[in-house]
Amino acid sequence: MKYKSLIVSIAVGATLAFSAITANAAELRLGTASQGGAFYPVGQAISTLVSKHAGDGITMVPIVTEGSVQNPRLLGSGEVDAGITNNNLAVLANKNIGPYKDAGLDLRAIGTLHPSILHMMVLDNSDIKSIADLKGKRVAVGPAGGGTIPFLNAILALEGLTSDDITPSFVSYEDGFSQLSDGIVDASFALSGFPAGAVMQAKASAKLRFLNLSEAQLAALKEKTPAYGSFTVDPDVYDTDEAGLVVGVSNVLVVNASMDEDTAYRIAKAVYGNMDEFRTENALAKQIDPALSMQLAIPLHAGAERFFKE
Template identity: 60%
Template sequence: MKKIILAATLAAFGAGGAIAEEMRVGTASLGGAFYPIGQGISNLVNKYAEGDISMVPVVTGGSVQNPRLVASGEVEIAITNNNLAKLAVAGKGPYSAGALDIKAVAALHPSVLHMITLEGSDIETFEDLKGKRVAVGPAGGGTLGFLNFLLPLHDMAVDDITPSFLSYADGFSQLTDGNVDAALALSGYPAGAVMQASAGATLNHIGFSEGKLEEALAANAAYNVVTIPADVYGTAADGTVIGVNNMLIAPASADADTIEAIVRAVFDNLEEFKAENANARQITPEASKTLAIPLHEGAARYFGE
């Protein structure tokens, strides 16, 4: 966590060298959607939040790690998804060591599991990943959680692939360089890493064999189906992918006035956010009232609950 603290400390220095206290928003690895979303949230908070509040985005392991970072105080606020937040407060799954005392702050954009290979590859469905070299995202990120969910549904295990634990940017660079056969990324779309790969190569979505996507959705009600239009990444066909909604989280003990000021800075200026970030265009205020864990008191004030 030294890198997280260092990033926040360096960002706190102003032009005159003075240090101001800043809140750190945990995002994910570079190349996905979390970091730009965190940057956009920080920009709005720094511009519009009432009171002495400022914010800086920091790179983290991603949606699995972020609830732990919030609970331990290593970041003050962070992005995760509905499914992981629910597991975190229940002390289940990756958080079986103990329930985490976190609350929801706001609903964000949905993330989808990009499963991508190059044109001409013999990988067409998830089962075809068996025996292949696969960039699976960073350890602690949400992509690996999705992979561990999907593998048993296909009678597979991690040992059936050769995984590379890389940032999304590095993973998709390795794909276009031919060093891996497929790359995965749990991200909103368009994802920066996938866009970069599509600039120099023709990509194909990896799909699901008949009945498997429906089986996955039946196994976890937090997941949903999302269609990525072909023109997003220049693929030959639309991608039918599995996805999950994201949320901003904070410690249950966080000051309610501060949380309300953050939410107000973002959602009172949502159109500005949408104009600057394609993923933000998928954010709706109403979704914050139907999250998988309870809203923080400060957020509930804003959303009227």
């Protein structure tokens, strides 16, 4: 009888131990973007760091999505547990305006990431010299839910144009720049870190040129949306004859405000506590200044804030 009781006790104890391990284990889904841009490989590196260093059975997998506009929505629906988006979109999401009207989102930052610039590129011999010249042209604009779209609308508005004045091609950045090099579209846009894989592949078979913004146009964009910034892309990045003068924005790793503090802390520590490894995994991580995480346009999650204060 005592022997039987001992067997039962061991079985119950093992079950409880297994349950505790299962409760602590979590596979987190990270919303990135389409392949060919920068978010997916950056997301791969983040997922590797979290799976390796977060502990307590926490792992992370990168998920292909439509990009920075869609990722906050996926967080709201619970389809992903973390996401990469643009600083300006995170603000709109928390205000529930723009593409997030009545979405009921409440996001918190884990930390800052690399900047994304708006690649506006044409073939070097193209007769498109300005934004106004895009009227009536075929333009690859990225995925329908990607971060390029708000920038595209703002850029076109500088010349009194709308998306109705172009023929848009809603494809991945990789396909969009492939279409540009093949002459299927007249221009291709991509909001991405640089160098972007999609552009690198295209420039291997065709000489490209930036469709540059003027200083006045950049100033007008930044006045309307303070989260925007201006960036210069050196000619040797994409073998262009001239540097690119472009608009861009900082990116941010975000989660729902409801994520428990310990998990958010472990994610932040796994990523930003291992920056040398992050920079080895992904070249764009060299552009990340973790200290800027304290200056983002949305609040840090309490767990991430605890990490950065430590």
